[in-house]
Amino acid sequence: MSTENYNSLAAFVVVARKRSFTRAAAKLGVSQSALSQTIKGLETRLGVRLLSRNTRSLLPTEAGDRLMRTLAPRFDEMEHELAALSALRDKPSGTIRISAGEHPAVTVLQPALKRFLIDHPDIRVEIIVDLGLTDIVAEGYDAGVRLGEQVAKDMIAVRIAPDMRVAVVGSASYFDRHPRPLIPADLTGHNCINFRLPTYGGLFPWEFEKDGRELRVRVEGQLVFNNAVLRLQSVRDGLGLAYMPEDQALEDIAQGRLIRVLEDWCPPFPGYHLYYPSRRHGSSAFKLLIDALRYPHSW
Incomplete structure (x- = not known):
């Protein structure tokens, strides 16, 4: 016709x-x-x-x-x-690929997805836990998650978590054998549990700040991990001091399993941001995910 x-x-x-x-x-x-x-x-x-x-x-x-x-x-x-x-x-649909560290994947992304994926059954989300500073464009990711100060200036960044603090902790049994450090320099005399950076293979420096003075301390110890669970269990076992995101240690501190030190040297710093190139802004599924992750959260 x-x-x-x-x-x-x-x-x-x-x-x-x-x-x-x-x-x-x-x-x-x-x-x-x-x-x-x-x-x-x-x-x-x-x-x-x-x-x-x-x-x-x-x-x-x-x-x-x-x-x-x-x-x-x-x-x-x-x-x-x-x-x-x-x-x-x-109807929003498609796959969204995100590169994120282990900590934000567990504390921010996973809680948001519990509600988001139920509300949007045609959207798929792939999260690759990557401890390195991945080039999300070169690797084909739609977005990445980093601390605010680590996001490249040419990326769009959306805050998805509050400011953070780190905590230096040890078990009571460890401090029965060692004096508590009062300043970062005292850490050189302690058995510290190190964290291996995958990007360059080096050890993560312990960073401190007080009254405008910034310090990066290279610590030594018997243990090195690239996994948060193993690091936390080792410090509980009294095998050394650990430097970790505050939220990972708060319950143990409250229960008396761990003791916090050098707290006055650990001020807040910008928390996690979802970042992405501007070309990804047009997807309706991606916009919905941004709204679900945006801090403060509704979940």
Whole structure:
């Protein structure tokens, strides 16, 4: 069927339903005269009159009524299917790939996804736990998670967590054998549990600040990990001091399993941010995830 015939038949259905050229023209967004000419052209091509016109009414003829009863359900079905396709198009879907460290993946991303994925069943999220400073563009990620001070200036960054603090902790049994450090320099005499940086293979320096004075202390000890769980269990076992995100140690501190030291040298610093290149901003699924992660959270 030609486009001309399709448009003419669709116009006829509207006119027959409205029983008025004026009301039908308003619905279709065309002039009354143009609509009248469309119907006349259709009648000429079919060779039958479809509408009976007089000064007071506009009614389908017998041929027009038959055509109306045949066409109207089909046009309604097409409108319904088009609406369904539009809804499918607008329904957020797709896969979002995120590179994140172990700590933000557990403390920020996982809690948000519990509600987010239930609310949006057609969205898939892939989280790759990566302790290095991954180039998310080169590696094909949609976004990454880093501390605020680590995000590159050419990226869009959204805060997803509050400010953080670190804690230096040891067990009571450890401090039964060793004096508590009072200043960062005292750590050189302690058995410290180190953390291996995967990016360059070096050991993570313990950073401190007080009264505007910043220190980076290279500590020594018998143990080195690149895993938070092993590090926490080792400090509980009295094998040394550990330097870790405060939230990982608070419960142990409250229960008396761990003792915090050098707290006055551990001020807050900018927390985790989701960062991404500007080209990712157009995805509806990605926008929804940003809203779900944005701090302060609604979950």
